Amino acid sequence: MQSRIPRLSRTRAQEIVRNCAYRADGSRRRPSERVRTGETVLLVRPQFEEPRVPLFFDVLYEDAAILAVDKPSGLPVHPSATYHKNTLTFLLRERFGKDAPQIAHRLDRETSGLLLCGRTADAERELKNAFEKRRVSKRYLAIVRGVIPQDEGRIELPIDQAKEGLHILMEVTPVGEGYPCATRFRVLARNDQATLVALAPESGRQHQLRVHLSALGFPIIGDKLYGPEGVQPFLEYIEAGMTDELCQRLGHHRQALHAYELTFEHPGTGDSVTLHAPLPDDLMALWGAPLDAAALASVGAC
Numbered sequence: 001m002q003s004r005i006p007r008l009s010r011t012r013a014q015e016i017v018r019n020c021a022y023r024a025d026g027s028r029r030r031p032s033e034r035v036r037t038g039e040t041v042l043l044v045r046p047q048f049e050e051p052r053v054p055l056f057f058d059v060l061y062e063d064a065a066i067l068a069v070d071k072p073s074g075l076p077v078h079p080s081a082t083y084h085k086n087t088l089t090f091l092l093r094e095r096f097g098k099d100a101p102q103i104a105h106r107l108d109r110e111t112s113g114l115l116l117c118g119r120t121a122d123a124e125r126e127l128k129n130a131f132e133k134r135r136v137s138k139r140y141l142a143i144v145r146g147v148i149p150q151d152e153g154r155i156e157l158p159i160d161q162a163k164e165g166l167h168i169l170m171e172v173t174p175v176g177e178g179y180p181c182a183t184r185f186r187v188l189a190r191n192d193q194a195t196l197v198a199l200a201p202e203s204g205r206q207h208q209l210r211v212h213l214s215a216l217g218f219p220i221i222g223d224k225l226y227g228p229e230g231v232q233p234f235l236e237y238i239e240a241g242m243t244d245e246l247c248q249r250l251g252h253h254r255q256a257l258h259a260y261e262l263t264f265e266h267p268g269t270g271d272s273v274t275l276h277a278p279l280p281d282d283l284m285a286l287w288g289a290p291l292d293a294a295a296l297a298s299v300g301a302c
Contacts, residue, residue, distance in 0.1 A: 009235065022043075060276075071088055071112060141299070147191075155216055183209060185198065185302065
């Protein structure tokens with residue numbers, strides 16, 4: 001099992017067999033037993049308890065057509081094998097009932113910030129189409145390791161799913177391979193060990209910002225996949241959760257990435273709308289200094 005699923009440690013694989021593996025007749029299997037050709041092994045999952053997450057969101061803007069929310073870090077957007085009720089989708093249904101606003105795009109579970117929802121079927125369709133056609137201007141804020149020397153720039157590196165290792169991992173590929181990918185950046189502030197940077201993705205690849213910043217040599221603080229230790233922190237997190245020792249190595253308990261600004265055409269009026277989600281308290285504390293209002297005002301120029 002461990003060789004087929006690299007993210008599972010040998011200890012975790014043995015634990016799964018010990019607690020969940022049965023023969024067809026209902027008797028238990030042991031981790032030391034060999035599986036022979038033609039045998040059936042039943043994996044019986046114990047009653048599932050969802051991991052605890054922040055069960056709240058702030059409404060940043062709403063009208064008859066759209067709802068904009070500020071998603072906290074740690075709250076998944078959509079249901080998955082691990083999360084069902086502990087998702088933004090479920091919380092929206094709880095608050096608004098059967099006609100709950102429909103989420104128009106995605107954010108990683110650890111990424112905080114601005115999410116748009118459609119309050120009618122037409123608005124949902126138009127917003128999703130605008131995101132798909134790259135007609136929505138997106139700006140993120142990130143705190144990265146190291147001091148970026150240039151004030152602004154553009155990272156143009158193709159990326160694709162990694163050929164080895166974790167199935168969720170992305171990697172930079174040689175020019176001519178992978179998917180074309182570009183990210184603009186603008187430095188907002190620096191200190192001795194880190195940089196606060198605005199990011200504008202020109203494409204929408206999985207983990208694009210994280211991969212591009214890592215390739216530039218300035219990975220996002222707290223990133224468990226693309227930091228200086230590679231995937232090792234992610235494997236440790238899956239095994240034992242966020243320990244104090246792991247958090248110290250990562251620099252923060254989650255990736256320091258925040259969806260700060262969206263500019264889009266309102267699906268009801270056609271007007272251009274720009275919305276912002278303020279940097280959350282945990283990232284303010286991580287940065288450790290007041291944010292310059294003039295610097296934040298320049299995010300849109302990225």
